[in-house]
Amino acid sequence: xxxxxxxxxxxGRAVNGLRSATSTGLVRRVLLELLICPRCGSGLHxxxxxxxxxxxxxxxxxxxxxxxxxxxETLDDMGARTQASFGYEWTHFDDWxxxxxxxxxxxxxxxxxxxxxxxxxxxxxCGMGRHARMxxxxxxxxxxxxxxxxxxxxxxxxxxxxxxxxxxxxVMAPPLRSExxxxxxxxxxxxxLHDTARAIAGLVRLVRPGGRFRxxxxxxxxxxxxxxxxxxxxxxxxxxxxxxxxxxxxxxxxSVGLWVGVIAPYRLLQRLDIRGVRRLPLFQYTMYxxxxxxxxxxxRFSAPLEKRYRADEVRELLESAGLVDxxxxxRYGWMAEGMKPHGVLPTAGH
Numbered sequence: 001x002x003x004x005x006x007x008x009x010x011x012g013r014a015v016n017g018l019r020s021a022t023s024t025g026l027v028r029r030v031l032l033e034l035l036i037c038p039r040c041g042s043g044l045h046x047x048x049x050x051x052x053x054x055x056x057x058x059x060x061x062x063x064x065x066x067x068x069x070x071x072x073e074t075l076d077d078m079g080a081r082t083q084a085s086f087g088y089e090w091t092h093f094d095d096w097x098x099x100x101x102x103x104x105x106x107x108x109x110x111x112x113x114x115x116x117x118x119x120x121x122x123x124x125x126c127g128m129g130r131h132a133r134m135x136x137x138x139x140x141x142x143x144x145x146x147x148x149x150x151x152x153x154x155x156x157x158x159x160x161x162x163x164x165x166x167x168x169x170x171v172m173a174p175p176l177r178s179e180x181x182x183x184x185x186x187x188x189x190x191x192x193l194h195d196t197a198r199a200i201a202g203l204v205r206l207v208r209p210g211g212r213f214r215x216x217x218x219x220x221x222x223x224x225x226x227x228x229x230x231x232x233x234x235x236x237x238x239x240x241x242x243x244x245x246x247x248x249x250x251x252x253x254x255s256v257g258l259w260v261g262v263i264a265p266y267r268l269l270q271r272l273d274i275r276g277v278r279r280l281p282l283f284q285y286t287m288y289x290x291x292x293x294x295x296x297x298x299x300r301f302s303a304p305l306e307k308r309y310r311a312d313e314v315r316e317l318l319e320s321a322g323l324v325d326x327x328x329x330x331r332y333g334w335m336a337e338g339m340k341p342h343g344v345l346p347t348a349g350h
Contacts, residue, residue, distance in 0.1 A: 031165045034143065037062075038071055038175045062175075068155060071169035072147050078304055081240070082192060083148045085302045088244040090128040090150030093295040094157070102287050104134040106331055107187055107216060113138040119182040124171045124203050125189030129154030136161040143176070145169050171199055178205050185214040188333075191307045197317055204321040209342040213323060219333050220308040225281060229308075232300065239301035248298055255294040258282065263293065284332045309334060 035044050037055035044053040044062065053062040053069055063070050072083070108131070119139045123132045126144035132154065136142045142164045144154050151168045158164045169175050171189060184203050190196045196217075204213050221229055239247055266286050269277045277283060285293045300306075309317075314334045318326045323338025 031143070031167075034176050034180050035069065035167070036175050036177055038169075038173055066152060066155065068151060069167045069169075071167065071173075071175045078194070081304045085148075085240075085244070085304065086127065086146075087149030089295070089298055089302065090146075090148065091153050092248065093291065093298070094128045094150075094153040095291065101134070103292075104131060106284075107131065107185075107214075107335065108135065116183075120180065122174075122176070122181045122184040122203075122206060124174065124184060124186040126151070126154050126166075129157040129166075131185070131187060132164055133157055133161070136164045139163070141165070143167060143181075145171065145174060147171065172202065174202060174206060176206050179208040179211075181206050182208060182211045183214065184211070187216045188218075190215060191218045191309070192303050192305050193307075194305065196307060197320060200317055201321045204323060204340060207340040209340055212337055212339050213318070213321075214335070214337040215314075215318070216331070217314055217317075217334050217336070218306065218308045219330070220310050228281070233306075236301055236306070240304045244302065247302055251297040251301060252294055255290065255297050258285075258297070259290055259293060 032044065032046065032053075035053065036042065037044055037058060037060050039060045040055060040058045042055050042057040044055055046052075047054045047061070051064055053064065054060070055062075113135075116135075116139050121135060121139050121142040123129075123135075123142060123144045126132050126146045127150050129144055132142055132144040136158065140163065142161075144151070144158060144164060144166045145168075146154060146166075147168060147170045151166050155166045158166065167175070171186065172193065172195070184207050186199075186203060190199050193199050200213070200215065207213050220226070239250070242250075262282055263285050266277060266280065266283055270286060282293075285296075311328045311330075311334060314328050314336045315326050318336055318338040321338075322340065324341045326336065326338035328334055328336040
């Protein structure tokens with residue numbers, strides 16, 4: 001994506017890769033070339049009056065609000081709760097600096113950032129934009145996609161990166177042209193969907209031949225950890241139905257108890273160089289401030305659907321989507337990546 005200088009929403013300059021909806025309502029052309037109509041798959045044009053994108057083939061209109069194209073349509077009850085849950089989460093836990101560098105190193109520390117200057121990247125399920133914020137400065141262009149209200153927080157966190165654009169859309173039906181991205185990634189999102197395999201296949205469609213797809217999925221624990229997870233899942237039958245404000249308060253109390261009773265002792269054991277402490281549950285939170293533990297407890301008890309996988313199941317998901325050179329590795333869950341080979345035809349879109 002060609003860089004443009006960021007500006008305020010009332011200036012008519014590019015904000016987050018989009019023109020201000022209050023001025024021209026126009027999407028920057030390089031992003032417009034990537035977008036397709038979610039109904040018929042044709043390209044979209046900016047309406048002359050601004051504020052919408054229009055499909056010249058089926059006349060479908062996509063509104064632009066606060067400079068962000070909004071592709072999200074009516075969802076079923078589960079989808080609506082999931083959307084509301086993550087929208088609430090990432091508008092209340094929206095400080096990317098608290099976990100930015102450490103979290104980025106966990107998920108992307110192996111990337112050669114110096115060699116990504118010409119890459120076009122998609123963050124599928126960007127939340128409040130913490131990964132896009134860290135990766136954006138190293139790539140030619142990045143599209144941050146989320147289907148919840150979190151996209152507005154992402155836009156705020158990314159506003160000073162002129163090569164990053166935000167769209168509100170569903171990862172199950174991304175309105176983007178096939179084979180347009182060098183890297184597509186989705187961190188901690190797809191295990192919350194009913195049809196994870198279909199979501200992965202749809203995202204792989206967007207990867208150019210020779211490009212890569214990367215994902216983080218929850219792992220299926222074994223032994224006594226599985227018993228603990230069963231107890232957590234029993235609690236989730238209640239917590240996923242609670243009002244978000246009440247759940248957040250309960251998660252704060254839980255997080256205080258975990259911080260005092262678990263994380264602080266872990267830190268002491270680590271300083272004493274006690275062997276094996278890194279393998280203990282929740283050890284990863286010793287690397288983060290309290291707010292990240294608190295955020296993750298809300299995430300754990302709020303999202304209505306949560307799926308877990310073995311390593312071989314994760315590999316099968318990526319290979320079934322047509323990826324090769326698949327590798328899967330542990331990172332407090334499963335990280336996985338594969339390459340899209342040349343000669344694989346996209347299954348949908350343009």
